[in-house]
Structure formats: C-alpha cells, structure tokens
Amino acid sequence: MRELLGAGFILLGIPFFIASTVGLLRFPDVYTRLHALTKVDNVGLGLICLGLAVQASSIAVALKIVLIWGLILLASSTGATLIASSALRHGPPPLRSDSDDSHAGR
Amino acid sequence: MLVVDLLLALAALATAGQCLLLPGLFRAVANLMAFGLVMALIWVRLEAPDVALAEAAIGAGITGALLLTALGQLPASQRDIQPARDGLPRRIIPITILVLLITGMLWAAILGLPKPGLVEEVATLLPESGAEHAVTALLLNLRGIDTLLEITVMLCAVATIWSLQQAIPPPTLSHYYPGLPTLARWLHPLFLLMFSYFLWQGTHAPGGAFPAGALLGAGGVLLLLTGSIAWMYQRAYNLLLRWLLAAGLLLFLITALAGLLMTGTLYGLPPRLAGYFIIAIEVATALSITLMLMTFYLFGRPGAQQ
Known part of the structure; x- marks a missing residue:
C-alpha cells in the first residue's frame, strides 16, 4: 500500500520536472526561466520527496527526506530572488507582451 | 545500474569537454562546477561517500564560488577569452597518444594491485590504531x-x-x-x-x-x-x-x-x-x-x- 502511494507521488512529480525543463529551454528571458525552475523545486521535488518519505523505513528517515526538501526550498527561493534582482539591476529588463503597456521598457 | 554508470561517465566527459572547448570564461566555470557534481555522484557510485562529500563541497562548491568571484573582479575585456581552437586538428594525434598512454599506465597499475588488496592488513591493525x-x-x-x-x-x-x-x-x-x-x-x-x-x-x-x-x-x-x-x-x-x-x-x-x-x-x-x-x-x-x-x-x- 505504502509502496503504491509512494510510486504514485513520484509519478505525479515527474511531469513537473519535464515541464520546467522544457520551460527552461523554451522561455525567452531570465525571469520566465526562473519562474519555470522554481516550480520544480516547490512542487516536483516536493512530490518526489513525499513519495520517498512515504516509502521510508522509519520516521527519522522520512523526516530527513522532508528536511532536504525544506532546505532546497529555502536555498532555491533565495537563489532565484538573488538572480532576479541581480538581473533587474544589471541585465535586460523583463520582456513584455503588450508594447502599449505604460511601464514597458522602463 | 550499468545505464546510470554509463550516463555518469558520459556526463563527466561532456562537462569536461564543454569546460575546455566552449568560448567564454563564465561557461567554463559553470561547466567545471557541473563536472564537480558529476564526479561527486561517481564517487557515490564507487561507494566512497566521504570522498563524494569532500568533492561536492570543495570541488563543486568552494572552488566554483572562488572562480566565480574571481571572474566578477576581472575587467570586462578579459572575460571573453577564447580557447585556442585553431590548433585542435593538429594536436588531436599527440593528445590521443597521451590519453591512451595514461589509460594504459593506469590499467597496468590496476592489474598490478595486490589481490585482494590491503583490506586484511588494515583490518588486523585496526584495534591498535585508535580508530574504529x-x-x-x-x-x-x-x-x-x-x-x-x-x-x-x-x-x-x-x-x-x-x-x-x-x-x-x-x-x-x-x-x-x-x-x-x-x-x-x-x-x-x-x-x-x-x-x-x-x-x-x-x-x-x-x-x-x-x-x-x-x-x-x-x-x-x-x-x-x-x-x-x-x-x-x-x-x-x-x-x-x-x-x-x-x-x-x-x-x-x-x-x-x-x-x-x-x-x-x-x-x-x-x-x-x-x-x-x-x-x-x-x-x-x-x-x-x-x-x-x-x-x-x-x-x-x-x-x-x-
């Protein structure tokens, strides 16, 4: 039962990895690519960690796996903020779809 | 697990090659860090978790960050140094010979190792060494x-x-x-x-x-x-x-x-x-x-x- 539940969670997590890898390759600028990447850490890795934690041999191992997820969440969100704010300060401004936007190309 | 090992070996070769051959210093540093991570995974597969940890922390993390910080302090004119690519066809024969020579020497060294290694000797000395x-x-x-x-x-x-x-x-x-x-x-x-x-x-x-x-x-x-x-x-x-x-x-x-x-x-x-x-x-x-x-x-x- 636990095996099945764990496998189900992992299978649910894999599409997020595929989707955000495609996003990383196909999206036009650094901000949208970051947006795609963070989905993996939040949801995809979360589901896979959940799947592994359900299958774990003891509560301690399960908690360690969840702790890994929590640490990656902290690190990746901070990293994404750093890259985005650094890009805002030094790099190109975010692309906008409607050129009539009054804030465009600020 | 053979597939995983082969993928790891390919990834190590690919990141090393990209690090050396692609233009741009930033790309080289990023590939070097990826190479360090792949090496750490290979050490895990070789059942040497302590080497893997040291490799991940020092090889990928600390060295990579050191190189990135150094890159940030370079003037912009020096950041786009191109690797010397023109001479590659000429050098490919000596490089191949060198690689084959080193591989052969390593292979000979592995064949020359005492079978089954020094595990027995270490195990008998372990009680006297002060560590478990x-x-x-x-x-x-x-x-x-x-x-x-x-x-x-x-x-x-x-x-x-x-x-x-x-x-x-x-x-x-x-x-x-x-x-x-x-x-x-x-x-x-x-x-x-x-x-x-x-x-x-x-x-x-x-x-x-x-x-x-x-x-x-x-x-x-x-x-x-x-x-x-x-x-x-x-x-x-x-x-x-x-x-x-x-x-x-x-x-x-x-x-x-x-x-x-x-x-x-x-x-x-x-x-x-x-x-x-x-x-x-x-x-x-x-x-x-x-x-x-x-x-x-x-x-x-x-x-x-x-």
Missing part, C-alpha cells in the same frame, strides 16, 4: 603522513594568497539582497550540527575531518561573503587567526614528535593513547581546514593598518 573505521585509521594513523602533507599544502596555499595583496572586504549586499545574509545566518546552526556529526561519526563510519571541515568551511564562506564575519579582517584578531590556521598542522607535528619520544619511531604512537591523539588531531585539523577554506575568500592578507 578503516578510512579514519588509515588517514590519521597508518598513513598519517599523507594527511600531514595535505594540510601543509593547504597552509601553503593560504600563505600564497596572503602574500599577493591586501584582503578585499566583502561588498555590502544587505541593501540590495536582504535575503542572502539572513539565509546564511539561519543555515549556520545546521552547518555546525552537520560538522559535529561528521566529526563524531569519523571514528566508526565514513566522515571525519576533511568532509566536516569542508562543510563548515562552505557555511563559513557564505557568512564571510555576506559580510557577517568582521573579526577575520581586524588587526586585533590576526595573530589568533594565524595560530588557528596552523593548529591542525602543529598538533600533527607534536603528535609525530611525541611518538618519536615515546616509542622511538616517528608517529609510533602507543596503541593505548592513539585514540586520544586521533580525536585531538581530528578536531584541530577540521577547524584548521574550515578556517583555511574561509581565508581563501579574504582574497589577500587581512589585518592591514587602517
């Missing part, structure tokens, strides 16, 4: 001279960096990126916990001074780069810093001399006392490694006259 884990016993007692030389090399690297220029204080980041210093401070207790765990684990399982020092060093570098450690730059603490940096090496040498005095051979520790010496050396070495990795990131000699 074979790797720790090897590193700190049976082949202690190797570890001694490694620490000496690191101390020489620190001395070289200090002789180049004055320390460069970290930029004030907290105004632009408030998240980073907070994250570094929040995570540091966890780094300390892992450090103590690896140190304690070293006597009976994979772990010990080098992985522990590399881990705490990584956390310390994070603090240092976010400007949370002021004392290292101050003149008043310079002497203390120097003594702490040398502590591991000094304790190692004292142990060697003590062994000489007590039993007549260098490092000839009496088995009764070896355990205590190993613990003392391991703690001192780990602290020295931590501080040495951190002082690389001072980019020069601290404690200058203001």
Whole structure:
C-alpha cells in the first residue's frame, strides 16, 4: 500500500520536472526561466520527496527526506530572488507582451 | 545500474569537454562546477561517500564560488577569452597518444594491485590504531603522513594568497539582497550540527575531518561573503587567526614528535593513547581546514593598518 502511494507521488512529480525543463529551454528571458525552475523545486521535488518519505523505513528517515526538501526550498527561493534582482539591476529588463503597456521598457 | 554508470561517465566527459572547448570564461566555470557534481555522484557510485562529500563541497562548491568571484573582479575585456581552437586538428594525434598512454599506465597499475588488496592488513591493525573505521585509521594513523602533507599544502596555499595583496572586504549586499545574509545566518546552526556529526561519526563510519571541515568551511564562506564575519579582517584578531590556521598542522607535528619520544619511531604512537591523539588531531585539523577554506575568500592578507 505504502509502496503504491509512494510510486504514485513520484509519478505525479515527474511531469513537473519535464515541464520546467522544457520551460527552461523554451522561455525567452531570465525571469520566465526562473519562474519555470522554481516550480520544480516547490512542487516536483516536493512530490518526489513525499513519495520517498512515504516509502521510508522509519520516521527519522522520512523526516530527513522532508528536511532536504525544506532546505532546497529555502536555498532555491533565495537563489532565484538573488538572480532576479541581480538581473533587474544589471541585465535586460523583463520582456513584455503588450508594447502599449505604460511601464514597458522602463 | 550499468545505464546510470554509463550516463555518469558520459556526463563527466561532456562537462569536461564543454569546460575546455566552449568560448567564454563564465561557461567554463559553470561547466567545471557541473563536472564537480558529476564526479561527486561517481564517487557515490564507487561507494566512497566521504570522498563524494569532500568533492561536492570543495570541488563543486568552494572552488566554483572562488572562480566565480574571481571572474566578477576581472575587467570586462578579459572575460571573453577564447580557447585556442585553431590548433585542435593538429594536436588531436599527440593528445590521443597521451590519453591512451595514461589509460594504459593506469590499467597496468590496476592489474598490478595486490589481490585482494590491503583490506586484511588494515583490518588486523585496526584495534591498535585508535580508530574504529578503516578510512579514519588509515588517514590519521597508518598513513598519517599523507594527511600531514595535505594540510601543509593547504597552509601553503593560504600563505600564497596572503602574500599577493591586501584582503578585499566583502561588498555590502544587505541593501540590495536582504535575503542572502539572513539565509546564511539561519543555515549556520545546521552547518555546525552537520560538522559535529561528521566529526563524531569519523571514528566508526565514513566522515571525519576533511568532509566536516569542508562543510563548515562552505557555511563559513557564505557568512564571510555576506559580510557577517568582521573579526577575520581586524588587526586585533590576526595573530589568533594565524595560530588557528596552523593548529591542525602543529598538533600533527607534536603528535609525530611525541611518538618519536615515546616509542622511538616517528608517529609510533602507543596503541593505548592513539585514540586520544586521533580525536585531538581530528578536531584541530577540521577547524584548521574550515578556517583555511574561509581565508581563501579574504582574497589577500587581512589585518592591514587602517
């Protein structure tokens, strides 16, 4: 039962990895690519960690796996903020779809 | 698992090739860091988790961050250095011969290894060495001279960096990126916990001074780069810093001399006392490694006259 539940969670997590890898390759600028990447850490890795934690041999191992997820969440969100704010300060401004936007190309 | 091994080998070759052949220094550094991570995974597959940890922390993390920081301080004109690609077809024959030669020598060395290795000998010496884990016993007692030389090399690297220029204080980041210093401070207790765990684990399982020092060093570098450690730059603490940096090496040498005095051979520790010496050396070495990795990131000699 636990095996099945764990496998189900992992299978649910894999599409997020595929989707955000495609996003990383196909999206036009650094901000949208970051947006795609963070989905993996939040949801995809979360589901896979959940799947592994359900299958774990003891509560301690399960908690360690969840702790890994929590640490990656902290690190990746901070990293994404750093890259985005650094890009805002030094790099190109975010692309906008409607050129009539009054804030465009600020 | 053969598929995983093959994928890992391919990934190592691909990242190494991209690091050497693609234009642009930033790309080379990024590929070098990816190469370090792949190497760490390969060490895991070879069932050497302590080497994997040290490789991930030092090879991918600390070296990569050091190169990235150096890249950030280069003038823009020097960042786009192209690799010498024109001569590649001419050089491909000598390179191939060299690679084949090295592979052949390695292969011959592997075939020449004593079967089934030195596992038996180490296992019989283990009770006398003062450590319960074979790797720790090897590193700190049976082949202690190797570890001694490694620490000496690191101390020489620190001395070289200090002789180049004055320390460069970290930029004030907290105004632009408030998240980073907070994250570094929040995570540091966890780094300390892992450090103590690896140190304690070293006597009976994979772990010990080098992985522990590399881990705490990584956390310390994070603090240092976010400007949370002021004392290292101050003149008043310079002497203390120097003594702490040398502590591991000094304790190692004292142990060697003590062994000489007590039993007549260098490092000839009496088995009764070896355990205590190993613990003392391991703690001192780990602290020295931590501080040495951190002082690389001072980019020069601290404690200058203001």
